[in-house]
Amino acid sequence: MIDLHTHLLPGIDDGAKSLEEAVQIIRQGRKIGITAICTTPHLSSSFTKDRAEKIMENFLMLQERIYEEKIDIQLYLGSEIDLRMNFDSIKRLPFFFINQTQKYLFVELPLGEFPSFTERILFSLLIEGLSPILAHPERSLSKEGDFERIEKLKDSGILIQLNAGSFLGDFGKKIQKQAQRLLEKDLVDFVSSDAHDLNRRPITVMAEAFKMVKKDSGEEKGVKLFRKNPEKILRADNIETQVEIKYF
Numbered sequence: 001m002i003d004l005h006t007h008l009l010p011g012i013d014d015g016a017k018s019l020e021e022a023v024q025i026i027r028q029g030r031k032i033g034i035t036a037i038c039t040t041p042h043l044s045s046s047f048t049k050d051r052a053e054k055i056m057e058n059f060l061m062l063q064e065r066i067y068e069e070k071i072d073i074q075l076y077l078g079s080e081i082d083l084r085m086n087f088d089s090i091k092r093l094p095f096f097f098i099n100q101t102q103k104y105l106f107v108e109l110p111l112g113e114f115p116s117f118t119e120r121i122l123f124s125l126l127i128e129g130l131s132p133i134l135a136h137p138e139r140s141l142s143k144e145g146d147f148e149r150i151e152k153l154k155d156s157g158i159l160i161q162l163n164a165g166s167f168l169g170d171f172g173k174k175i176q177k178q179a180q181r182l183l184e185k186d187l188v189d190f191v192s193s194d195a196h197d198l199n200r201r202p203i204t205v206m207a208e209a210f211k212m213v214k215k216d217s218g219e220e221k222g223v224k225l226f227r228k229n230p231e232k233i234l235r236a237d238n239i240e241t242q243v244e245i246k247y248f
């Protein structure tokens with residue numbers, strides 16, 4: 001499996017609290033069959049230049065530890081950007097995109113909300129030739145019309161990432177059902193752990209969710225959502241989407 005969405009850099013966000021914890025999370029991931037991890041610190045309006053430097057510093061330190069401890073896993077850097085952020089001011093950051101692809105980036109909705117300006121922001125990124133990935137929208141849907149909005153976003157070329165824990169009911173029954181429904185409607189591009197720590201939001205949810213998705217939607221679909229699509233993203237390859245070209 002390949003896990004593109006995690007919070008492993010100590011002192012940066014609400015993820016791992018120490019380098020030790022980050023290393024242990026990565027070990028846990030390797031044990032369940034994860035071969036590559038991208039860590040994606042939250043970027044929100046409280047972001048500063050100092051924090052940017054600290055992200056790079058901590059990432060390089062963690063990468064070195066993985067190498068020293070001979071953990072057989074590839075570690076990449078990206079970010080998870082708050083939808084309300086000024087994207088122009090942070091575009092030059094070396095970790096704005098996933099693995100410096102100059103193409104793929106995670107955008108996060110405010111917790112539990114699906115603001116009306118979401119489309120405007122995501123479409124403006126698309127127009128620039130970028131491929132925004134909406135992070136865990138299943139956690140923000142509240143009404144029937146929200147599913148249609150996701151469908152339209154997907155049809156336009158926005159990618160959709162769901163959290164592995166959502167399939168397991170870790171965020172409640174409602175979010176579990178919403179995740180299953182998005183999967184049934186074929187609106188999901190890939191699944192990640194969104195791991196924050198060792199126990200409360202662990203990386204191990206990937207193994208259970210992988211099993212569950214394979215059981216419900218077949219082996220091929222599981223492999224696509226947990227390995228093939230994330231791999232393409234890391235390489236900046238195009239991933240198969242449902243984009244319909246419409247002529248007006």
Ligand SMILES: [Fe+2]
Pocket residue numbers: 005006007080135194
């Ligand atoms: Fe996250």
